[in-house]
Amino acid sequence: MDSRNxxxxxxxxCAGLLNLPGCGDNPASPPPPPPALAAWQWQHPLPQGNPIIxxxxxxxxxxxxxxPDGTIVRSDDGGATWRAQASGTxxxxxxxxxxxxxxxxxxxxxxxxxxxxxxxxxWSARDSGTDQDLWxxxxxxxxxxxxxxxxxxxxxxxxxxxxxxAAMSGTSEELDGVAYTGPKAAIAVGCEGTxxxxxxxxxxxxxxxxxxxxxxxxxxxxxxxxxxxxxxxxLVMITSDHGQHWRRCTTGxxxxxxxxxxxxxxxxxxxxxxxxxxxxxxxxxxxTIRPSGLSLxxxxxxxxxxxxxxxxxxxxxxxDRGQTWRPLLPxxxxxxxxxxxxxAQLGLAxxxxxxxxRTLDGGARWSKIDPGTPATLRAVTFGEDGxxxxxxxxxxxxRSDDGGxxxxxxxxxxxENLNGIAxxxxxxxxxxxxxxxxxxxxDGGATWRRLDVTGMPYAFNGVAMAGPDTVFVFGxxxxxxxxxxxxxxxxxxxxxxxxxxxxxxxxxxxxxxxxxxxDGNPATVxxxxxxxExxxxxxxxxxxxxxxxxxxxxxxxxxxxxxxxxxxxTLSGPFLTYxxxxxxVWEEVGGNxxxxxxxxxxxxxxxxxxxxxxxxxxxFE
Numbered sequence: 001m002d003s004r005n006x007x008x009x010x011x012x013x014c015a016g017l018l019n020l021p022g023c024g025d026n027p028a029s030p031p032p033p034p035p036a037l038a039a040w041q042w043q044h045p046l047p048q049g050n051p052i053i054x055x056x057x058x059x060x061x062x063x064x065x066x067x068p069d070g071t072i073v074r075s076d077d078g079g080a081t082w083r084a085q086a087s088g089t090x091x092x093x094x095x096x097x098x099x100x101x102x103x104x105x106x107x108x109x110x111x112x113x114x115x116x117x118x119x120x121x122x123w124s125a126r127d128s129g130t131d132q133d134l135w136x137x138x139x140x141x142x143x144x145x146x147x148x149x150x151x152x153x154x155x156x157x158x159x160x161x162x163x164x165x166a167a168m169s170g171t172s173e174e175l176d177g178v179a180y181t182g183p184k185a186a187i188a189v190g191c192e193g194t195x196x197x198x199x200x201x202x203x204x205x206x207x208x209x210x211x212x213x214x215x216x217x218x219x220x221x222x223x224x225x226x227x228x229x230x231x232x233x234x235l236v237m238i239t240s241d242h243g244q245h246w247r248r249c250t251t252g253x254x255x256x257x258x259x260x261x262x263x264x265x266x267x268x269x270x271x272x273x274x275x276x277x278x279x280x281x282x283x284x285x286x287x288t289i290r291p292s293g294l295s296l297x298x299x300x301x302x303x304x305x306x307x308x309x310x311x312x313x314x315x316x317x318x319x320d321r322g323q324t325w326r327p328l329l330p331x332x333x334x335x336x337x338x339x340x341x342x343x344a345q346l347g348l349a350x351x352x353x354x355x356x357x358r359t360l361d362g363g364a365r366w367s368k369i370d371p372g373t374p375a376t377l378r379a380v381t382f383g384e385d386g387x388x389x390x391x392x393x394x395x396x397x398x399r400s401d402d403g404g405x406x407x408x409x410x411x412x413x414x415x416e417n418l419n420g421i422a423x424x425x426x427x428x429x430x431x432x433x434x435x436x437x438x439x440x441x442x443d444g445g446a447t448w449r450r451l452d453v454t455g456m457p458y459a460f461n462g463v464a465m466a467g468p469d470t471v472f473v474f475g476x477x478x479x480x481x482x483x484x485x486x487x488x489x490x491x492x493x494x495x496x497x498x499x500x501x502x503x504x505x506x507x508x509x510x511x512x513x514x515x516x517x518x519d520g521n522p523a524t525v526x527x528x529x530x531x532x533e534x535x536x537x538x539x540x541x542x543x544x545x546x547x548x549x550x551x552x553x554x555x556x557x558x559x560x561x562x563x564x565x566x567x568x569x570t571l572s573g574p575f576l577t578y579x580x581x582x583x584x585v586w587e588e589v590g591g592n593x594x595x596x597x598x599x600x601x602x603x604x605x606x607x608x609x610x611x612x613x614x615x616x617x618x619x620f621e
Contacts, residue, residue: 032234050590055311056096066093068591078330088125101137107134148175156202189216230257259300271297350377391418420462432460523553
């Protein structure tokens with residue numbers, strides 16, 4: 001089966017879904033990571049904001065979550081408090097399990113494997129001996145464990161995860177789940193109904209009939225005889241004879257089931273693609289379907305007794321064997337969409353559902369501010385007099401004269417979504433939005449007048465000002481319009497034969513040169529060298545990025561400084577340039593889409609994006 005798209009790229013944050021791995025939609029292994037640079041520091045949420053993919057733990061107190069960019073978070077008090085931990089890898093981690101109260105292993109993309117000998121207090125990288133994506137790790141006891149993954153990969157350990165040896169599986173199909181069924185017996189499952197068995201601790205494997213051609217995505221056994229396997233289209237099969245025969249259950253659920261936990265001979269819990277949790281208390285005869293609070297259930301871990309953990313982006317817990325669930329590590333579905341700084345200290349970030357965050361110390365700490373509206377806020381800027389302006393959905397325009405503490409609602413006279421805002425002086429500003437809306441103020445936002453851009457029914461996504469009278473607006477289908485008289489008349493200035501992709505952000509470097517970026521594969525980049533009269537496709541060099549494997553960057557914000565450094569924010573993460581935008585190096589920041597950035601003159605950079613994420617580092621270091 002073909003594997004496409006990285007785990008974190010498949011997260012589809014904007015759609016609110018995280019695709020399941022395995023069997024035709026597994027993410028491809030990432031390219032070699034970029035050179036080691038100073039790490040991005042999480043400012044919000046804390047301790048970090050990457051999505052959590054896998055969850056495990058020791059007893060009911062120690063809970064460990066893993067995710068993209070080598071993310072590991074750990075709680076010692078059952079999830080009340082959390083801390084981020086160094087994992088020893090920059091690859092995505094997708095599953096974690098413990099052999100005993102001390103030893104544990106996490107696995108992920110590109111053969112990534114990390115190990116702990118002290119219950120997750122410290123982790124170090126292990127050589128898995130493969131570059132195949134690893135999906136599932138399970139232990140039989142403190143010494144013996146198995147890992148399965150892409151391309152029929154099976155690894156085994158006899159020393160508690162310190163070293164691993166490859167076993168010949170006899171298949172090239174994806175293997176997504178594995179479980180022990182005896183002291184030396186195990187079953188692995190995967191795509192197209194693949195089912196393998198071992199009777200010698202995982203050294204050798206033989207295929208046997210599963211009775212289905214559906215993809216099998218997870219397996220769990222209560223004891224040596226009783227177990228369950230789940231997969232596509234609500235598939236649940238139960239065995240009571242060591243896996244020799246399987247009984248298919250009728251669940252009433254038709255979406256993928258990614259995980260299963262067998263609690264007793266009567267009770268089974270399975271996690272589904274829409275966040276549903278299926279629960280039976282009569283050995284699979286009847287099933288109830290309950291919401292988990294997750295968008296899907298990527299990982300399930302039975303911690304013993306009544307305690308079950310589930311994860312996808314966040315971590316939720318049930319203390320009544322799956323009847324009810326509560327969040328331990330919440331995920332914020334809202335995104336921060338734009339960020340701007342008035343000076344080296346004062347900055348504002350805005351986003352979904354009226355979110356406004358403010359920093360007074362250059363981005364080291366952020367506090368939430370109430371702007372007085374629940375509307376999505378899409379753009380923020382500062383005027384020359386220090387006033388802050390915000391534009392958002394439903395025609396919302398806001399102004400603050402005290403650094404964001406208090407906000408005044410301005411009368412835009414519009415109900416369309418407003419997508420971009422810019423000021424070219426203390427009083428003159430422009431706002432653009434859906435349905436070709438362009439507004440101008442000449443009195444600091446007190447009043448706004450709509451300007452006529454003839455023949456433009458589509459949305460404008462942004463505006464850039466070269467002065468009070470020279471202004472560019474741009475947006476849907478690659479349209480770029482220019483005015484040199486403050487918006488009284490407009491001219492189309494792009495060559496539509498080059499690209500019809502939506503344009504998102506423009507930087508005017510000086511009176512003659514500028515760049516505009518937008519959607520596309522890898523991304524639409526147009527350049528002007530004649531003051532915006534003509535725009536031509538600009539070929540940029542993308543490092544640590546393969547557009548054939550990871551299609552589509554979908555640029556959202558471009559920031560370039562006069563010293564040649566810059567940041568390009570995309571739905572696949574940020575790129576940095578040190579040569580004025582000719583060469584761009586992809587930066588691994590985890591699983592969140594990045595929507596905007598602010599860049600200070602000394603190289604201090606702040607990124608904002610999905611999960612209300614705020615990250616910061618000096619890109620000169």
